[in-house]
Amino acid sequence: MQSPQSTESNLSPLVPAYASILELAPYQTGKPVEELTREYGVSDVVKLASNENPIGCSPNVTLAITEQLGQLARYPDGNGYYLKQALADFNDVNVDQITLGNGSDDLLDILARSFVGASDAIVYSQYAFVVYSMLAKMQGAMDVEVPAQRFAHDLKAMSQAVQDNPNTKIVFISNPNNPTGTLLSHKDLHAFVASVPSSVLVVLDEAYIEYSPESNNRVLIDEFDNVVIVRTFSKAYGLAGLRVGYALSSVAVAELLNRIRQPFNVSRIGLAAAAAALSDQDFIERTRLMNDEQMRWMEKQLDALGLGFIKSHANFIMVEIKVEMEDITAASIHEALLEQGVILRPLAAYGLPNWLRITVGLAEDNLRLIDTLRSILTED
Ligand SMILES: Cc1ncc(COP(=O)(O)O)c(C=O)c1O
Incomplete structure (x- = not known):
C-alpha cells in the first residue's frame, strides 16, 4: 500500500489516514426532487432514481x-x-x-x-x-x-x-x-x-x-x-x-x-x-404485488422501444441505451429526461456508461417515463 505522503493532495498539509481515501469519489445519490426543480425550473417531477417505495410507508x-x-x-x-x-x-x-x-x-x-x-x-x-x-x-x-x-x-x-x-x-x-x-x-x-x-x-x-x-x-x-x-x-x-x-x-x-x-x-x-x-406485513405484500405488476408492464414497454434490459428481482431495472443514432447516449438521455422532470440513475460510476437504472414507480409515473423516453428516442 502507498503511504499517504506519496499521493499528491491539494489538502496538504492535512493528509488522510490512508492514501486510498484520495481515490474515493463521493457517493452519488439520486438527484433530489427539490434540486431538479431548483436547477431546471421544472415542476411535477417524477423521481425513479433511488429505489424508494413509491406508495410511501404503512x-x-x-x-x-x-x-x-x-x-x-x-x-x-x-x-x-x-x-x-x-x-x-x-x-x-x-x-x-x-x-x-x-x-x-x-x-x-x-x-x-x-x-x-x-x-x-x-x-x-x-x-x-x-x-x-x-x-x-x-x-x-x-x-x-x-x-x-x-x-x-x-x-x-x-x-x-x-x-x-x-x-x-x-x-x-x-x-x-x-x-x-x-x-x-x-x-x-x-x-x-x-x-x-x-x-x-x-x-x-x-x-x-x-x-x-x-x-x-x-x-x-x-x-x-x-x-x-x-x-x-x-x-x-x-x-x-x-x-x-x-x-x-x-x-x-x-x-x-x-x-x-x-x-x-x-x-x-x-x-x-x-x-x-x-x-404491517400487508403493506409489504401490497408493495410487492404492485412492483411485480409494474415491473412486467415496464419490461413490455422497454421491449417495445427496442431497449435491452437485465431481468430484475428487485424494484428497479437496468436498461441498455445502445441506440444506433448519432449523439444518443445513456448520458444524453439521462440529461434530456432531467430537462423534462424525470430522474433516473446513470450508471457510469459502476463502469456501465451505456446503462440507466429505472426504479419501478407508480403506474402514472412509469407511463410518464416511457412516454418521455419514446419522444426522446424518436425525435429527429
Ligand atoms: C444493496 C444496497 N445495500 C444497502 C443500501 C443502503 O441503504 P440504506 O442505508 O438506506 O439502508 C442500498 C441503497 O441503495 C443498497 O442498494
Whole structure:
C-alpha cells in the first residue's frame, strides 16, 4: 500500500489516514426532487432514481411517529429494545443476534471498521453495490473486484479470489444485487459460504429481500457463524428518509458490532417507525404485488422501444441505451429526461456508461417515463 505522503493532495498539509481515501469519489445519490426543480425550473417531477417505495410507508408509521413527538428532548433507547424484540420475533433469532443501524449503510460501515484493517482485503463482485469498494478504500484495504458473469456475481470466481487473497476479511454480496437486479440461489450461496474459511465474514446485503422473498437466506446464520445478513427499512418499508437498518449475525459478531456502533445511532422516531412498519406485513405484500405488476408492464414497454434490459428481482431495472443514432447516449438521455422532470440513475460510476437504472414507480409515473423516453428516442 502507498503511504499517504506519496499521493499528491491539494489538502496538504492535512493528509488522510490512508492514501486510498484520495481515490474515493463521493457517493452519488439520486438527484433530489427539490434540486431538479431548483436547477431546471421544472415542476411535477417524477423521481425513479433511488429505489424508494413509491406508495410511501404503512399508515401505522404516522401514528407511531406522532406518539413520539412529545418525547423529542429525550435520547432514544440506545439498545432499541422494542424494535429488536420485534425483529427477533419476525426473523426467528435471539435479540442478541441483532445490531441496529442508521440505515444499512451504517451497518456496512460498522462491519468494515470492525473487521478490516489496512493490511486486509475486501472481496466483492464487479457491478455490485458501489459502497463495498468505497469501504475498502476508506479502510486503506485492498479491494478485490471479481469480474461478474453476465452481470451477476460469479460465486466460483469469488471463492477463488478469497483463496488467492488469504488476507480477505469480508466478502460483500448483494442479493438481489443493486444495480443489476440479479439474484443468487440459496444452493449456490450455501456452497459459497461453505467454501470460504470460517475466519472470513460473508456479508449478505438483502436490501431488496422483500421483493424476492425466496432470496431470504436467513437460515445461513444458523449454520455459519461467519455469515451476516444486512437489511433495511429504506426500500419496501418506505422509510428511506428515517434511516433504519439491521444486521442479523452470530451473537459473537453482534457483540463486536455493538461495541463499534454509535450509542444512539437510530433516532427515537426511527425506532418507533421501524417497529410500526414491521408490524404491517400487508403493506409489504401490497408493495410487492404492485412492483411485480409494474415491473412486467415496464419490461413490455422497454421491449417495445427496442431497449435491452437485465431481468430484475428487485424494484428497479437496468436498461441498455445502445441506440444506433448519432449523439444518443445513456448520458444524453439521462440529461434530456432531467430537462423534462424525470430522474433516473446513470450508471457510469459502476463502469456501465451505456446503462440507466429505472426504479419501478407508480403506474402514472412509469407511463410518464416511457412516454418521455419514446419522444426522446424518436425525435429527429
Ligand atoms: C444493496 C444496497 N445495500 C444497502 C443500501 C443502503 O441503504 P440504506 O442505508 O438506506 O439502508 C442500498 C441503497 O441503495 C443498497 O442498494
